[in-house]
Amino acid sequence: MNAPLPAATAAAAPPPLLDVNGIEVIYHHVILVLKGVSLAVPEGAIVALLGGNGAGKTTTLRAISNLLAGERGEVTKGSIQLRGERIEKLSPAALVERGVVQVMEGRHCFAHLSIEENLLTGAYTRHDKGEVAANLEKVYAYFPRLKTRRGSQAAYTSGGEQQMCAIGRALMANPRMVLLDEPSMGLAPQIVEEVFGIVKDLNDKEKVTFLLAEQNTAMALRYADYGYILESGRVVMDGSAATLAGNEDVKEFYLGMGGAARKNFRDVKSYKRRKRWLA
Numbered sequence: 001m002n003a004p005l006p007a008a009t010a011a012a013a014p015p016p017l018l019d020v021n022g023i024e025v026i027y028h029h030v031i032l033v034l035k036g037v038s039l040a041v042p043e044g045a046i047v048a049l050l051g052g053n054g055a056g057k058t059t060t061l062r063a064i065s066n067l068l069a070g071e072r073g074e075v076t077k078g079s080i081q082l083r084g085e086r087i088e089k090l091s092p093a094a095l096v097e098r099g100v101v102q103v104m105e106g107r108h109c110f111a112h113l114s115i116e117e118n119l120l121t122g123a124y125t126r127h128d129k130g131e132v133a134a135n136l137e138k139v140y141a142y143f144p145r146l147k148t149r150r151g152s153q154a155a156y157t158s159g160g161e162q163q164m165c166a167i168g169r170a171l172m173a174n175p176r177m178v179l180l181d182e183p184s185m186g187l188a189p190q191i192v193e194e195v196f197g198i199v200k201d202l203n204d205k206e207k208v209t210f211l212l213a214e215q216n217t218a219m220a221l222r223y224a225d226y227g228y229i230l231e232s233g234r235v236v237m238d239g240s241a242a243t244l245a246g247n248e249d250v251k252e253f254y255l256g257m258g259g260a261a262r263k264n265f266r267d268v269k270s271y272k273r274r275k276r277w278l279a
């Protein structure tokens with residue numbers, strides 16, 4: 001008779017879609033920017049990577065999508081796994097084939113191409129024209145504004161339309177996971193709301209998983225399931241969006257909800273904040 005499986009094996013949870021384990025990133029061989037960052041993104045979740053300027057959010061996303069080399073950066077410690085497979089050595093194109101795409105900070109649409117031409121560049125790994133056409137219609141269904149502006153040169157569209165175009169282009173690769181860098185940057189509050197609403201819809205209806213880097217903590221916590229707060233290349237706090245939104249330090253330093261006697265996070269030395277986070 002076979003011995004029963006040990007409880008731990010029988011109940012083993014599947015690995016998270018993305019598992020970042022203690023990564024260190026160094027730029028130009030000397031500048032240590034990430035100092036052991038760990039995070040997990042479960043399939044189907046929206047996970048927020050929060051923190052102020054220079055905290056290391058973009059660097060973390062670049063490390064995952066293997067876009068560090070062009071910046072003269074490298075992962076020098078730790079591991080990154082997608083569905084249990086190590087991905088640190090994979091090219092960005094190999095990651096796209098595995099369903100992971102990044103939308104870069106600052107939008108990066110091709111200014112001289114039309115919105116539709118921009119969207120089609122996102123399908124460069126796909127060869128079935130029928131599927132690509134169907135995917136394009138799906139993107140237009142989520143972003144009706146892009147359909148109206150499909151023939152316009154990207155340079156002459158609004159910041160919000162360019163952000164939508166950048167997300168739409170990523171969706172043309174039919175991804176399972178999107179790494180979204182500062183979707184709210186430079187956009188009016190109403191447009192930010194619209195962009196986040198579409199992200200939530202894509203998550204609900206298409207089951208696309210998102211890891212999004214944001215300085216707009218309030219907005220990110222309204223839409224995310226879980227969040228990590230980065231400061232100076234370290235995760236100082238993580239928790240469900242509701243836990244983070246209710247935390248006094250997060251309220252004070254990141255949500256601007258401190259009373260008159262309390263200080264803004266920029267006014268408090270980071271080591272003092274870290275002492276409080278880790279207390």
Ligand SMILES: Nc1ncnc2c1ncn2[C@@H]1O[C@H](COP(=O)(O)OP(=O)(O)OP(=O)(O)O)[C@@H](O)[C@H]1O
Nearest residue numbers: 027031033052053054055056057058059060071215
């Ligand atoms: N290519 C690079 N070469 C050298 N240092 C870099 C490079 N890119 C980023 N850094 C440094 O790494 C640190 C983290 O930068 P990163 O862009 O990851 O932060 P961030 O959290 O995305 O900030 P922001 O909210 O301003 O976008 C900063 O100190 C930055 O100056």
Ligand SMILES: [Mg+2]
Nearest residue numbers: 057058105182
């Ligand atoms: Mg950034």
